[in-house]
Amino acid sequence: MKDQDYQLFEAYLAGVLPANEASVHEKRLEQDQDYKESFELYKSLNQHLKNNFKDEEKLEQFKKSVSDISGNYFVTRKKAKFAWVKMAVAASIILAIGLYFLIGEMSKPQYQEIAQIPTIHLTERSIDGEIYTKAENAFNQEQYSEAIKMFDQILNEDSQNQSIMLYKAIAHTENGATEKARMLYEELIQNDNAYSEEALWYAALNELKEKNYTACKTYLTKIKRSASRYEDAQNLLEKL
Secondary structure, three states, X not given: OOHHHHHHHHHHHHOOOOHHHHHHHHHHHHHOHHHHHHHHHHHHHHXXXXXXXXXXXXXXXXXXXXXHXXXXXXXXXXXXXXXXXXXXXXXXXXXXXXXXXXXXXHHOOOHHHXXXXXXXXXOOXXXXXXXXXXXXXXXXXXXXXXXXXXXXHHHHHOOOOHHHHHHHHHHHHHHOOHHHHHHHHHHHHHHOOOOHHHHHHHHHHHHHHOOOHXXXXXXXXXOOOOXXXXXXXXXXXXXX
């Protein structure tokens, strides 16, 4: 196949190919099996890329980065029709895709690298101070399921205890219950209290753990310049 054929494929899929050229392309698909197979392969790979790249600029950068590899194989197909050639074309691009995502994933900051779980020191606020002691010990010993049970008992007495809500959310994140954690973080953020900025930071880490990088960035950008977590947020944004 010629390089201009793949430029035509791109224009056709993007819906910007003139009507007369589109008609010629469609007719050729009916008459030229080799051309049709190349188009179907290109369309399939193109759709795969779009499903994995939400950012158009990054998609175009990736396409450019593999164009030399794919181009070399596509040129060899000018007269060849053997199955191994088709497989080589697909393999070269799929390999490039795999390496791209692997390297991209490895370069992203990881939750375990960023998260620093605080050691908590709970002040007794009820007659039953034993609950606070148990909650503190369980959390600090990374027994998060047990800590959540203690936090729930405390919140039954004091439903507006913001610090306990924050610690409970962190415990859920550590346990992998990110949706439960997200709900608690959002409640703290919406209440606009002394723990809201800290909730923004841990909400960002909650999304980072799930590799929801866009949501992570959204939380980070909401952290005010005056907040103690501002510098941490800016550093993490740079790495994302």
